[in-house]
Amino acid sequence: ATIAMSSAAWARDLPQLVEKEGRHALMVDGAPFLILGVQANNSANYPSQLPTVWPAIKAAHANTLEMPVAWEQIEPIEGEFDFSFVDELLKQARANDVRLVLLWFGTWKNNNPDYAPEWVKLNNARFPRVINAKGEMKNSLSPHFRATLEADKRAFVALLQHLKAVDQDHSVIMVQVENETGTYSAVRDFSPTAQRLFNQPAPAELVKAMRAKPGTWREAFGKEADEYFHAWHIARYVDEVAAAGKRALALPMYVNAALRDPFKYQDPFTYSSGGPTWNVLDVWKTAAPSIDAIAPDIYDRDSARVRKTLDQYGRADNALFVPEIGSDKGYARHFYDVLGRQGIGFAPFGLDYSGFSNYPLGARVVNAQTVDNFAVHYRQFAPMAREWARISFENKVWGAGEADDRRPETLQLGGRWTATFTYGEWQMGTVGDSWLGKADPVPDRAVPDGGAVIAQLSANEFLLVGHRVRVRFGSAKDERFMLARVEEGHFQDGRWIFDRVWNGDQTGSGLNLTTLPQVLKIKLASY
Ligand code: N0T
Numbered sequence: 284a285t286i287a288m289s290s291a292a293w294a295r296d297l298p299q300l301v302e303k304e305g306r307h308a309l310m311v312d313g314a315p316f317l318i319l320g321v322q323a324n325n326s327a328n329y330p331s332q333l334p335t336v337w338p339a340i341k342a343a344h345a346n347t348l349e350m351p352v353a354w355e356q357i358e359p360i361e362g363e364f365d366f367s368f369v370d371e372l373l374k375q376a377r378a379n380d381v382r383l384v385l386l387w388f389g390t391w392k393n394n395n396p397d398y399a400p401e402w403v404k405l406n407n408a409r410f411p412r413v414i415n416a417k418g419e420m421k422n423s424l425s426p427h428f429r430a431t432l433e434a435d436k437r438a439f440v441a442l443l444q445h446l447k448a449v450d451q452d453h454s455v456i457m458v459q460v461e462n463e464t465g466t467y468s469a470v471r472d473f474s475p476t477a478q479r480l481f482n483q484p485a486p487a488e489l490v491k492a493m494r495a496k497p498g499t500w501r502e503a504f505g506k507e508a509d510e511y512f513h514a515w516h517i518a519r520y521v522d523e524v525a526a527a528g529k530r531a532l533a534l535p536m537y538v539n540a541a542l543r544d545p546f547k548y549q550d551p552f553t554y555s556s557g558g559p560t561w562n563v564l565d566v567w568k569t570a571a572p573s574i575d576a577i578a579p580d581i582y583d584r585d586s587a588r589v590r591k592t593l594d595q596y597g598r599a600d601n602a603l604f605v606p607e608i609g610s611d612k613g614y615a616r617h618f619y620d621v622l623g624r625q626g627i628g629f630a631p632f633g634l635d636y637s638g639f640s641n642y643p644l645g646a647r648v649v650n651a652q653t654v655d656n657f658a659v660h661y662r663q664f665a666p667m668a669r670e671w672a673r674i675s676f677e678n679k680v681w682g683a684g685e686a687d688d689r690r691p692e693t694l695q696l697g698g699r700w701t702a703t704f705t706y707g708e709w710q711m712g713t714v715g716d717s718w719l720g721k722a723d724p725v726p727d728r729a730v731p732d733g734g735a736v737i738a739q740l741s742a743n744e745f746l747l748v749g750h751r752v753r754v755r756f757g758s759a760k761d762e763r764f765m766l767a768r769v770e771e772g773h774f775q776d777g778r779w780i781f782d783r784v785w786n787g788d789q790t791g792s793g794l795n796l797t798t799l800p801q802v803l804k805i806k807l808a809s810y
Contacts, residue, residue, distance in 0.1 A: 318628025623682020
C-alpha cells in the first residue's frame with residue numbers, strides 16, 4: 284500500500300505542460316510555474332564550469348537553469364553510460380534551490396552532430412549524413428536511417444531512466460529534445476535512400492492536416508515539398524526519441540527553433556531547413572505529438588520582428604516559451620512581450636561568468652552589468668512567479684516591451700478599458716507639452732528597456748507590473764474615467780498583502796513604474 288501510494292503521489296507531482304481553452308501552464312509540484320530562466324553557455328556542461336554558472340543565476344534572480352547534457356559525455360563508448368555530470372548538476376541545483384531544464388544535445392545541435400560521441404560522428408557508413416542537391420555531403424545527420432535513431436533513442440532513454448532513479452523531487456522540470464534541428468546548406472537529404480522515400484506518397488495524416496491533395500510529396504506539396512519532407516522526417520525522428528524518453532519518465536518535452544525570417548520568404552537553403560520554423564509548425568505539430576511545445580530562439584534585434592515571431596509561436600495549440608534570447612540589454616524588454624502573450628518562460632542565452640560571449644548575437648561582454656539588465660525584470664517576478672503563472676493561466680493578460688520606435692502604445696483591455704504605455708518621461712508631468720517648458724531627457728535611456736504586463740483580476744480590477752514605463756488607464760467607451768483605487772502591495776504565500784495606496788502625484792500623471800520593484804493592484808471606474 285505504501286509503495287502504491289507513494290508512486291501515485293510521485294506521478295501526480297511530475298511536471299506537466301497543460302492546456303485549458305487555449306491557455307497554457309507548466310505545472311511543477313502541482314501548480315503553475317513561471318520559468319525565469321538563464322541558459323548557460325554551450326560548453327558549460329562539466330563540473331569544472333558550474334562555479335561560473337551559479338553566481339550569474341543568483342544575480343539574475345532566475346529560478347531555472349537551462350543546461351546541456353551531451354550525448355558524447357553520457358555515452359562516450361557505445362553502451363557504456365556515465366551520468367556523473369548529471370548527478371553533480373542535480374546536487375548543485377538542489378543546493379542552489381534552482382530548477383533545471385536539460386537540453387539533449389544528440390543527433391542535432393545547431394544542425395550538426397558535433398555533440399554526438401566519436402563512435403557516431405566519425406562513422407558515415409553506419410550513421411549517414413545529409414547529401415544536398417549538389418551531391419555535397421553536409422555535417423548534418425540524415426533523419427532517414429534507423430541505426431542513427433535507435434542509437435540516439437537508446438542514450439536519451441538511458442538519461443530519462445537515470446533521472447527517474449535520481450531525481451525524485453523533480454529538479455528537472457522540462458527537457459529539450461535535440462537543439463535547433465534541421466540542416467544548413469541543404470533543403471533536405473538527396474541520398475538514394477531519401478530519394479526513394481521522397482518519391483513515395485506523402486503520409487495521409489500530413490496531407491489531411493495541410494489540406495493538400497494526396498499524391499507523392501511533390502504532387503501534394505509542390506515547391507514546399509522538399510522542406511516539408513525534411514521537416515516531417517526530422518519531426519518523426521524527434522518524436523520517436525521523445526516518446527521513448529517519456530515512457531521512461533514523462534517529463535514535458537519541447538524543441539527549439541533556429542528561426543527563418545518572420546515576414547519575408549527565405550530560401551530554406553539559407554536557414555536550418557527541416558527545423559520547426561514558423562512555416563512548418565503544422566508539419567511538426569502533426570508529426571510530433573509527443574513534443575509539448577515548439578519554442579523560438581530569438582537573436583533578432585528588431586522589435587517588430589520579435590513580436591511577429593512571438594505571435595507565430597504562441598498559439599492555442601502551442602505554449603509560448605522562449606528558451607533562448609540574446610544576452611544584450613535590448614533583448615530584455617521582450618520579457619514583457621512574452622508574458623503579455625501568456626508565455627510560460629523566458630531565458631537569455633549564455634549568461635554565465637565563463638568569460639565567453641556570443642557577440643554579435645548577444646552582448647559584447649557578459650559581466651555583472653549584463654546580468655543586471657535582466658535581473659531588474661526578474662527580481663520583480665521572482666517573489667510572485669507562482670502567482671503570476673496561476674493568474675496568467677486563469678485570466679486575460681496583456682503586455683508589451685518598449686518598441687524600437689519608442690512611441691506610446693495603447694492596449695485594449697477587453698471591451699471597456701484601455702492602457703497606454705509611454706516611455707522616457709519623468710515621473711510627473713510630460714516632457715513634450717509641459718506647461719513648465721523643456722525638461723532634460725531621462726538619463727540612461729540609450730537602449731530601450733521599458734515594458735509592463737497587466738492581468739485582469741475581475742471585470743474592473745487589474746494587476747500591473749513593469750519597468751520604466753508610464754501607464755495611463757482609460758475608458759475604451761469614452762466614459763468619464765477615474766482610478767478608483769491603486770494599491771501597491773506584494774504576494775505572500777499566494778495572498779495579496781496591501782502595503783499602501785498610491786494617489787495624488789503618484790497617480791495624477793499616470794502610473795510611473797520606475798526601476799523599483801513595485802506591484803500594483805488597480806480598480807478602474809467611471810463617474
Ligand atoms: C544558438 C546559440 C547556441 C538572426 C548561438 C543560434 C545555442 C543555439 N544558435 O550562440 O549555439 O546552442 O541554439 C543560431 C542563430 C542564427 C542566426 C540568426 C540571425
